[in-house]
Amino acid sequence: MSDAALPTVAEVRAAAEAVKAALDRHLAAVESRTGDDDPDVYTAFNELAAAAEEYDELLYDRYDEVTPFEIPTPEDGLPYTGPAEPAAFSVLIRRDYAVVEPARLIAQAERVVAHDREAELDQDGGTADAIGVLFGEYEPDEIASRAKDFGLEEGDSTLWIAASEELTEPGEWLSAPFTHIDPQDVMHRFDVSSVFDEEQDGEYVDEDAEDAEDEAAQPGLTPA
Incomplete structure (x- = not known):
């Protein structure tokens, strides 16, 4: 990167100040939280993550240095921002099969x-x-x-539990049952995939997949 394209010292300092302000807002939201799923906490979390990512990028571009922050990516999943005490919820299941x-x-x-x-x-x-x-x-x-x-071979499967404010009217979503779920309303999800088995030998172990398999083994529960 040329010197002309480098962030200025002032820009890096401004990004650092933004991180400090975001830290304060996050702490304040945590201290005044109304429950485990307080949407204000998640909003502050997202703002802190965005500020930290911006600072990390500018710091690296200007000084070739990095921070110890681990910035969530979309692949990590979106934080839950739905109601803290949902009055209703939907269970969405996808299971893939190959006809062998x-x-x-x-x-x-x-x-x-x-x-x-x-x-x-x-x-x-x-x-x-x-x-x-x-x-x-x-x-x-x-x-x-x-x-x-x-004659089937199982592929990946996932189970989502999505919160809602109230139970929908009978027949309301039957024409398009899977198009109105906001990913940030998903309280819990359980994924099962052979890719997790392959990663057991590495550093990453998918705990949700293990939990789903444990729940599937219990009578009366829907396997994910």
């Missing part, structure tokens, strides 16, 4: 049709129709626990 044995999948659907007069299997529907029959007969949890029996 189409013949087994179709055979399982044919068995359902053979014993259920209301079930129908279009002879030209192939695996798409078979999937509809199976998910119409079995709970998603049972399909998840018996994926291999249905």
Whole structure:
């Protein structure tokens, strides 16, 4: 970087002062918090993170020095800014599967049709129709626990618990059920992925994935 493009000493000092002010606001928000999920604390946290990141960048550009701050990135997830005491919540689940044995999948659907007069299997529907029959007969949890029996291979899965101020009216979101969730309303999420297993041997261990697996093993809970 040329000298002309370097931040000025004044700019670096101003960024340092911004960090100090953000620290004060964060401390004040923490001291006056109204609960574990106080939105004012999260706002102050975000402002502190932004100020620290700006200072870190200017300090490096001007003096080739860094700070000990660890700045959250979008990959770390957004902080929760929803209600401290939600009156309602939504559970959103995504599970990915690969169809590794189409013949087994179709055979399982044919068995359902053979014993259920209301079930129908279009002879030209192939695996798409078979999937509809199976998910119409079995709970998603049972399909998840018996994926291999249905010729499926599990991929990544995630479960989100998102807060809301009140329960929606019946049928209100049925036309577009997954488009109105603000990521910052997600109180908890549990992710399961083989990538976490691969990272067990390294420095990073995904605790949410382990928690999800523990909860999935308990009767009556939805596996994530």
